[in-house]
Amino acid sequence: MEPNVLILVTLIFIILIGSACCSGAEAAFLAVNSMRILELAAKQKTKGSANQLLKLRKHLGRTLTVITITNNGFNIIGSLILGFYGALLINNRLGLTIFSIGFYTIVVLIGEVVPKAIGTRFSLQIAILSVPILRMLNIIMRPFLTLIEKLFPVITAENEISTDEEDIRQMAKIGSQKGLIEADEAAMISKVFQLNDLKAKDLMIPRVSAPSINGCETLENISQLIVVGEKSSSIKFNTPALFYKNTSYFEADFTNLNLYNHHILLKGKNNKLTQLISDKLEAKKHQTKLEIDLNKVEYNFNKYKSHLSKEVKILAMIKAAGYGAGIVEMGKKLQNCQVDFLGVAYVDEGVELRRNGIEAPILVMNVGENNLFLKKIKK
Numbered sequence: 038m039e040p041n042v043l044i045l046v047t048l049i050f051i052i053l054i055g056s057a058c059c060s061g062a063e064a065a066f067l068a069v070n071s072m073r074i075l076e077l078a079a080k081q082k083t084k085g086s087a088n089q090l091l092k093l094r095k096h097l098g099r100t101l102t103v104i105t106i107t108n109n110g111f112n113i114i115g116s117l118i119l120g121f122y123g124a125l126l127i128n129n130r131l132g133l134t135i136f137s138i139g140f141y142t143i144v145v146l147i148g149e150v151v152p153k154a155i156g157t158r159f160s161l162q163i164a165i166l167s168v169p170i171l172r173m174l175n176i177i178m179r180p181f182l183t184l185i186e187k188l189f190p191v192i193t194a195e196n197e198i199s200t201d202e203e204d205i206r207q208m209a210k211i212g213s214q215k216g217l218i219e220a221d222e223a224a225m226i227s228k229v230f231q232l233n234d235l236k237a238k239d240l241m242i243p244r245v246s247a248p249s250i251n252g253c254e255t256l257e258n259i260s261q262l263i264v265v266g267e268k269s270s271s272i273k274f275n276t277p278a279l280f281y282k283n284t285s286y287f288e289a290d291f292t293n294l295n296l297y298n299h300h301i302l303l304k305g306k307n308n309k310l311t312q313l314i315s316d317k318l319e320a321k322k323h324q325t326k327l328e329i330d331l332n333k334v335e336y337n338f339n340k341y342k343s344h345l346s347k348e349v350k351i352l353a354m355i356k357a358a359g360y361g362a363g364i365v366e367m368g369k370k371l372q373n374c375q376v377d378f379l380g381v382a383y384v385d386e387g388v389e390l391r392r393n394g395i396e397a398p399i400l401v402m403n404v405g406e407n408n409l410f411l412k413k414i415k416k
Contacts, residue, residue, distance in 0.1 A: 044122065045122060045123060045126055048115070049140065052111050052119060052148070053143065053148050055108075055110075055111035056108060056111045056112055056115075056144060056148030056149065057149075057152040058170075059104050059108035059111065060148060060149050060153050061152035061156035061163055061167075062104055062163065062171070063101060063105070064153040064155075065159070065161075065163035065167065066093070066100060066101065066160075066167075067101075068156065069090075069094070069161050069164045070161070071094065073161050074087055074161070075091070077090075077161075077165075086165050086168055089168045090164055090168050093171055093172075094164075099175070099182060100175075102182065102185060103171060103178055103182070106178065106181075111148075112144065116140075116144075119140070120137070123137075202230050205226065205230075206226070209223040210223060210227075231392075263281070263287075263294075265284060265286075265287050284313060288317070291317055327361065329362045329363070329366070329367075331370045334367070334370055334371075335373075335374055338353075338374045350377040350378065351377050351378070352378035352400060353367075353378070353379055354380040354381075355367045355371070356380065356381045356382035356402070364381070364386060364390065365389065365390065365395070368390045368393070368395045368397070369393070369394075371397070372395055372396070372397045376397060377397075378397065378398045378399070378400050379397050379399050381401055381402065382401075382402050383401065
């Protein structure tokens with residue numbers, strides 16, 4: 038049979054398609070999110086294909102071996118056949134060289150780079166589409182795969198689909214940095230894992246310590262009532278009272294209220310309304326604000342450091358919640374300033390810094406018997 042250009046083009050097309058499919062499937066299996074697969078497996082419509090994908094993903098080493106063997110089959114064997122056929126068709130040495138370079142460039146771009154980019158971008162969809170073909174190739178190559186797995190047992194190792202605490206923390210942190218979730222949401226996720234280390238007394242005020250009104254007191258002995266509600270003005274009290282038709286009226290007059298040295302009891306059926314008033318009162322209770330400019334902290338640190346010789350080490354003391362400025366925030370800023378040591382009063386303060394990703398050396402000033410963290414360990 039005489040060499041034919043159409044046959045040459047067909048061979049090129051087959052090699053490119055085969056190589057592109059293998060490269061895309063490989064990238065998809067490496068990039069696919071395991072949690073997304075489990076989510077699909079829970080749905081009835083996609084349950085079958087997702088479960089098959091889970092099996093292939095569980096034996097990722099074997100699956101990648103199948104893809105690699107197939108891909109090399111297209112690239113190496115196909116290229117040899119194509120080179121031989123091209124040599125028959127192109128008698129000119131220069132023309133054959135140009136053809137080889139051009140074919141190599143096309144294979145790299147269309148058979149490798151572009152498919153892998155697409156496979157990474159649409160990993161879940163492409164991984165699911167690849168499942169039937171990969172299952173068939175697994176069956177065809179089973180004898181060869183068994184031999185390889187006996188020689189290299191690491192290929193048979195199962196990949197457990199799981200996410201630990203640190204993975205979730207990192208995902209929340211990265212999501213916050215990329216703007217996918219709010220910073221306070223990321224902080225909330227991180228603090229959830231600390232709940233197991235807390236006791237009720239760490240979160241709640243003991244009943245005996247909470248501000249209270251004597252149960253024997255009557256309305257006449259209470260200094261003032263604040264009543265919010267549609268029917269509030271029709272209620273009659275002997276005690277001085279302020280009446281507000283709704284929360285809007287209450288909020289408008291809130292700044293004028295003199296609540297200094299008052300104990301306040303909130304009572305109402307509307308939890309949302311009660312919470313709103315509670316938040317307002319809490320904010321009024323803490324009207325004094327301390328604003329810490331971390332950029333000024335950095336400036337002051339560098340200014341102080343500039344007056345010291347390079348041999349002098351600096352220890353920054355941030356005990357007692359960074360003296361009110363926030364132990365974690367101050368710790369991170371000083372670490373970024375390349376402080377040599379951080380100083381704290383107790384071990385549990387150092388533990389808090391470590392849990393929040395601060396890796397600078399920490400000097401603990403007090404490690405005696407009264408240390409809260411050491412007591413927890415002994416228990």
